[in-house]
Amino acid sequence: MEPGEPVFLDIEGGLVPFFLTSVEERDPRTVVISLDDIDSEEKARRLSGIAVYLPGTRPGGNGMNETDLSSLVGYEVFTPQEQSLGLVKEAEELPMHWVLRLRSPEGERLIPLHEDLIVEIDPGRKRIVMDLPNGLTEI
Structure with a gap:
């Protein structure tokens, strides 16, 4: 800048x-x-x-672009209570925001990627902690 x-x-x-x-x-x-x-x-x-x-850059997903988000593939996503939600398979741009496509034992999940939901990204441990609204992980 x-x-x-x-x-x-x-x-x-x-x-x-x-x-x-x-x-x-x-x-x-x-x-x-x-x-x-x-x-x-x-x-x-x-x-x-x-x-x-x-x-x-575009609104949604922390102001990140597709190149930045592709680096999250392979990270594991957790809740603040240490519950694993799955591994990031892909970052996908939808019309209004970015989502993470996760692979988990329960199947595939889409989780919105927004800075307000991210608690921590730890590149060393390849993990993301997200505080998601109640019920979102059951969808």
Whole structure:
């Protein structure tokens, strides 16, 4: 990301373009950005917590693209209570969001992939912990 490049903010369900005026990387997982037309602390506070997308990414699945998600194939998905839900067979993009196709002893499952549902991704142990709504795993 460089000053002058666009980013898109999810405002009331629509992606609104803004241009970067500055970019400061605090650590590998934290970037502080300044946006054109956001010139007061009050305006910035109103945007706090809003999803930001880079060009080429789409809403859903953590803002990840298909290449990023393919790296999850082979991971095992668990609930926070350590119940195994299955192995990731494929990441699939549906019209409104991404899903993980899992292989489990009970058969194949589709689980929505959204940042609010992910508790932890552990690449070293190839595991994902997800806090899914009640009843979703019984579908």
